[in-house]
Amino acid sequence: MVGFYHPLVLSGLLLIPALVYYYSYHEKRSRRRALAFSKLSFAKAAQAADNKSPFKTFFTPKKTVFILMLLTLAFLIIGLAGPHAPLETAKEGVNVVLAMDVSGSMQATDYKPNRLEVAKTSALQLIHSLGEKDFAGVVLFDSGASSAAYLSPDKEKVGRKLLAVTKRDGNTAIGDGLALATDMADAIPDKRKVVILLSDGENNAGSITPEEAVSFAKTRNIQVFTIGLGSEEPVLYDYDSFGNPLYANLDEDNLKFIAKETGGQYFRSVDAKTLEEIYAGINQAIVREAEETDISYLCYLLGLMSLLAAMLISFGRRQAIP
DSSP states (O other), rough: OOOOOGGGGGGGGHHHHHHHHHHHHHHHHHHHHHHOHHHHHHHHHHHHHHSSSSHHHHHHHHHHHHHHHHHHHHHHHHHHHHHEEOOOOOOOOOOEEEEEEEEEGGOOTSSSSSSSHHHHHHHHHHHHHTTOOOOEEEEEEEEEEEEEEEEEEEEHHHHHHHHHHOOOOOOHHHHHHHHHHHHHHHHOSSSSSEEEEEEEEEEOSSSSSSHHHHHHHHTOOOOOOEEEOOSOOOOEEEEESSOOEEEEOOOOOHHHHHHTTTTOOEEESHHHHHHHHHHHHHHHOEEEEEEEEOOHHHHHHHHHHHHHHHHHHHSSSTOOOO
């Protein structure tokens, strides 16, 4: 559906009926003057007009030029109004950045062999399902955030770097991970930008809060899908230096907040099967809508064609207009 960036400019189209009225008034007045000047010449002209077909009488060269000039004006006004339509353009594809939690809790074995390995192999399905014009990248976060694979159309290369990720023992800096993933997703322009963030814990490290990272993502128009990973009950994954047990506690509220604020979706994985299903289907959840494309140049082109046609009729070799 066509829209306009400056719809008020369309009010200029009201000039057209005004010009039509003026032209009609001027023609009638000219005919009355001709009649007053010479009844004989008028009679001859009327007789000549009767011999012509109605089509030729209506579409005289003079009237044709007037119609073409009106079309030129109309196309110019419509072009200045900034028409745009959702057309397919070169701005295709999606920048997809996987932000993956690699904190110590990702070593929990409720997913076999552990959460991290299952998350890597499941995410690999998503990377391979992306379109030809899509770019993929990988960001890792534990106590901080780092890049594992920069945005690239080479999904095989990104997949190899993803599989090479090894375990870490840090805490969970969700804010840092989202901020770095946002920056990476925005690195290549003229594409939709999506971050898929997976975590099994709560934000307890880093220099950027999740709220600050969400604000950053919104300013860059980044859509964030979040995945909460972990069994229904807290899972023991290690012991601290004092022998106290460490449990993975999923903060679903934070992940839901991130997804909601950025126009994404939240998914919950409770085992390896559900995680595979989430990654396999999340590509379909990414909106690939046509860009709004400025089509004002078409109006200007049509206006120029109308103007040239009018000039050809007016000043052509046959000199059609007396």
